[in-house]
Amino acid sequence: MAVEEVEVSEAEIAVHWREEEYYYPSPRFIGQANASDPSILERFSEERFPECFREYADLLHWDAYWHTTLDTSNPPFWKWFVGGRLNASYNCVDRHLQRDPNKAALIWVPEPEEVDPIPVTYRDLWVWVNEFAALLRDFCGLQAGDRVTFHLPMVPELPVAMLACARLGVIHSEVFGGFSGAACGDRIADSGSRVLVTMDAYYRNGELLDHKVKADEAVARAEELGQRVDKVLVWRRHRGEYASKAPMQRGRDFFVDDLLPRYRGARVDPVPMPAEAPLFLMYTSGTTGRPKGAQHSTGGYLAYVAGTSKYYLDIHPEDTYWCMADIGWITGHSYIVYGPLALGTTSVIYEGVPTYPDAGRPWRIAERLGVTIFHTAPTSIRMLRKAGPDEPKKYNYRFKHLTTVGEPIEPDVWRWYYDVVGKGEAVIDDTWWMTETGGFLGATLPALQPMKPGSCGPGVLGVYPVIYDEEGREIKAGSGKAGNICIRNPWPGIMQTIWGQPERFVQIYYQKYCRNKDSTDWRDWPFLCGDAAVQAADGYFRILGRIDDVINVAGHRLGTKELESAALTVDEVAEAAAVPVIDEVRGRAVEMYVSLKPGVSPGPEVEERVAKALETEIGKIARPKNIWVVPDMPKTRSGKIMRRVIAAISNFADVGDITTLANPEVVDQIRRQVQSEKVKRGEVPRELTPSELEELQAFGQVS
Amino acid sequence: MTRHYLAGELSQLLGELAAAAAGDRDADEVVWLRRQAETVGPGRLAPVARRALGVADRLCWESLSRGDVRAFDLRAAVSARLWAFGVAAGLLGEG
Numbered sequence: 134m135a136v137e138e139v140e141v142s143e144a145e146i147a148v149h150w151r152e153e154e155y156y157y158p159s160p161r162f163i164g165q166a167n168a169s170d171p172s173i174l175e176r177f178s179e180e181r182f183p184e185c186f187r188e189y190a191d192l193l194h195w196d197a198y199w200h201t202t203l204d205t206s207n208p209p210f211w212k213w214f215v216g217g218r219l220n221a222s223y224n225c226v227d228r229h230l231q232r233d234p235n236k237a238a239l240i241w242v243p244e245p246e247e248v249d250p251i252p253v254t255y256r257d258l259w260v261w262v263n264e265f266a267a268l269l270r271d272f273c274g275l276q277a278g279d280r281v282t283f284h285l286p287m288v289p290e291l292p293v294a295m296l297a298c299a300r301l302g303v304i305h306s307e308v309f310g311g312f313s314g315a316a317c318g319d320r321i322a323d324s325g326s327r328v329l330v331t332m333d334a335y336y337r338n339g340e341l342l343d344h345k346v347k348a349d350e351a352v353a354r355a356e357e358l359g360q361r362v363d364k365v366l367v368w369r370r371h372r373g374e375y376a377s378k379a380p381m382q383r384g385r386d387f388f389v390d391d392l393l394p395r396y397r398g399a400r401v402d403p404v405p406m407p408a409e410a411p412l413f414l415m416y417t418s419g420t421t422g423r424p425k426g427a428q429h430s431t432g433g434y435l436a437y438v439a440g441t442s443k444y445y446l447d448i449h450p451e452d453t454y455w456c457m458a459d460i461g462w463i464t465g466h467s468y469i470v471y472g473p474l475a476l477g478t479t480s481v482i483y484e485g486v487p488t489y490p491d492a493g494r495p496w497r498i499a500e501r502l503g504v505t506i507f508h509t510a511p512t513s514i515r516m517l518r519k520a521g522p523d524e525p526k527k528y529n530y531r532f533k534h535l536t537t538v539g540e541p542i543e544p545d546v547w548r549w550y551y552d553v554v555g556k557g558e559a560v561i562d563d564t565w566w567m568t569e570t571g572g573f574l575g576a577t578l579p580a581l582q583p584m585k586p587g588s589c590g591p592g593v594l595g596v597y598p599v600i601y602d603e604e605g606r607e608i609k610a611g612s613g614k615a616g617n618i619c620i621r622n623p624w625p626g627i628m629q630t631i632w633g634q635p636e637r638f639v640q641i642y643y644q645k646y647c648r649n650k651d652s653t654d655w656r657d658w659p660f661l662c663g664d665a666a667v668q669a670a671d672g673y674f675r676i677l678g679r680i681d682d683v684i685n686v687a688g689h690r691l692g693t694k695e696l697e698s699a700a701l702t703v704d705e706v707a708e709a710a711a712v713p714v715i716d717e718v719r720g721r722a723v724e725m726y727v728s729l730k731p732g733v734s735p736g737p738e739v740e741e742r743v744a745k746a747l748e749t750e751i752g753k754i755a756r757p758k759n760i761w762v763v764p765d766m767p768k769t770r771s772g773k774i775m776r777r778v779i780a781a782i783s784n785f786a787d788v789g790d791i792t793t794l795a796n797p798e799v800v801d802q803i804r805r806q807v808q809s810e811k812v813k814r815g816e817v818p819r820e821l822t823p824s825e826l827e828e829l830q831a832f833g834q835v836s
Numbered sequence: 837m838t839r840h841y842l843a844g845e846l847s848q849l850l851g852e853l854a855a856a857a858a859g860d861r862d863a864d865e866v867v868w869l870r871r872q873a874e875t876v877g878p879g880r881l882a883p884v885a886r887r888a889l890g891v892a893d894r895l896c897w898e899s900l901s902r903g904d905v906r907a908f909d910l911r912a913a914v915s916a917r918l919w920a921f922g923v924a925a926g927l928l929g930e931g
Contacts, residue, residue, distance in 0.1 A: 695879075
């Protein structure tokens with residue numbers, strides 16, 4: 134029997150998703166919540182924007198109060214709390230000293246379970262931060278505005294280093310400790326750091342891994358890219374014992390525990406920084422070109438993470454709060470270090486993997502430390518559930534609040550988190566946001582808005598999301614149709630720019646839906662988040678995943694990333710790029726360009742394997758009209774494949790300006806190869822319309 | 837979404853696989869895959885994870901074929917962690 138092919142539109146898919154039931158917080162939770170009075174929703178209503186965010190800023194200590202809450206004079210480079218001065222280190226450390234000097238600011242849990250957790254009191258932290266700040270200033274010669282790269286694992290030295298930089302107004306850039314030396318080197322070069330802070334080794338899965346070896350790779354890579362690193366500061370995982378096989382380079386590498394005694398007792402005055410001074414850079418992964426460093430401000434960012442930590446994580450100073458993310462990501466910056474410490478709470482840092490030595494480890498830590506708020510990602514929840522579905526029941530901890538972050542959580546996994554991890558008592562906050570946004574964008578106010586599995590909830594306080602279709606028409610709540618979720622207004626936590634690439638910042642986040650590029654009215658500048666979403670009639674958003682360039686083949690929207698990912702499953706393929714060609718029957722068809730790994734010869738077998746891979750991974754609709762095996766892809770000097778150039782070749786259109794390419798010669802080579810073959814096959818297209826030309830020119834501009 | 841940590845975790849696991857593969861002819865491919873994990877972006881990690889699992893499998897067979905139990909143990913352990921992570925992150929199917 135033939136299987137009938139049913140065409141399901143994006144809208145229909147959304148409509149047929151089952152609406153989940155609500156879960157409500159307990160009276161006990163509501164009674165203690167920071168936000169339990171519904172008037173808070175009124176205080177943050179659109180009519181009160183942007184002044185509503187004073188409430189967040191007032192959680193901080195300001196050395197000088199601001200005169201303008203939001204300056205929109207140079208859109209979309211918004212400035213928050215203009216005229217204000219503050220110091221992030223002072224706000225996270227010093228101001229808690231008087232009331233709580235002996236309270237744990239951090240509790241560090243080393244991976245080896247036989248080693249006791251190590252508390253770092255607010256006083257300890259203050260001393261440590263001051264001494265390390267003195268070292269950075271006096272030994273490294275760093276001052277406000279300089280950049281420093283960290284490549285540190287999950288150890289307390291990382292927040293100490295962050296806060297020491299913040300004390301001086303130095304911009305820090307932490308690279309996730311698990312990344313390679315090369316990735317670290319790329320980021321050192323982009324940020325222009327001349328100091329690298331690292332560690333000799335760290336524990337993971339019971340092994341002490343050599344980490345310093347990566348510093349040598351990083352420095353070499355940065356030098357290749359034109360950035361010299363003068364000093365590498367190396368913390369030792371075990372004080373006085375060097376655990377790396379990589380030799381220390383005389384004159385460049387220094388053990389921090391050798392240097393710090395010189396600064397014993399040193400006190401460094403926190404520098405009052407302008408609110409809009411950059412606090413840190415957070416590089417996103419996912420670009421073959423120049424890395425993308427999200428630049429976050431001091432005043433706006435700190436106010437935003439303090440406010441959202443208070444109202445959404447419901448952090449109280451007496452809580453023991455554990456976010457099991459890595460500080461190397463934005464979650465760790467915002468919701469392990471800056472937000473919780475700004476509120477003067479106790480933040481737990483765990484060195485290792487959650488399932489070491491077994492899946493009961495997180496619950497033993499929670500029990501031992503009396504953790505009240507637990508925050509992790511759906512991937513970790515799935516791993517813990519699979520490895521030990523009943524483990525939480527064995528331990529006598531009591532969470533009042535659970536958070537998820539990073540990706541949508543399936544209702545089934547959500548229910549395990551609620552019923553088993555939360556023991557049916559803890560409130561769950563499913564948060565949606567991203568590196569670029571500094572803090573939450575979508576979430577439920579835990580005492581005021583019910584939870585709904587699979588939905589992050591409405592926009593958070595003072596953030597007004599909207600869903601647009603490709604043409605910029607608003608998709609209404611309850612329509613069941615999916616589209617591109619945007620934020621209509623600026624908010625204090627938003628990134629300021631991409632470090633050193635302001636045009637790219639505008640192009641990625643604002644160009645698509647900007648109504649008037651000359652306007653200084655924020656309403657004309659919606660922020661494109663890069664996720665697709667659907668909004669239910671109750672205003673809750675369900676996030677569907679990242680948007681991408683799409684090729685519309687006979688009504689089927691095929692993401693270029695999915696197509697290219699499928700092509701890359703073929704072993705011989707080194708790089709792949711999918712582009713649209715105008716097709717009189719299907720509207721658009723896919724053409725796939727691939728380059729092969731060294732030593733692999735092109736031929737029909739490889740092409741067939743690529744075609745098969747696309748069919749298997751995506752479906753028959755994805756079978757490309759042509760597969761072109763090319764010697765190389767046209768790339769920018771930073772390595773980004775110029776899809777618009779190959780799309781133009783496929784469509785016999787003008788390739789435009791190629792002077793910025795690293796390999797312009799390859800364009801002619803590909804043109805001769807592709808167009809002569811197309812002429813032979815009678816595939817020369819008709820003359821393109823202006824709108825088709827515009828579409829091709831814009832192709833490949835999403836990421 | 838803040839899914840960059842998936843790229844980080846995959847990179848970390850590939851770093852461990854690279855250490856376990858030192859000296860093997862597949863070692864270069866592991867290094868290449870790690871670079872891919874760090875640059876292709878969270879939306880394109882699935883094929884990297886799939887290919888990494890394939891290489892890990894080859895590495896296990898290779899160590900078995902020369903009777904190197906220690907190498908096999910090491911490689912199999914990383915391979916298991918890679919699979920568990922890939923499934924939990926939705927990058928690999930369970931089958």
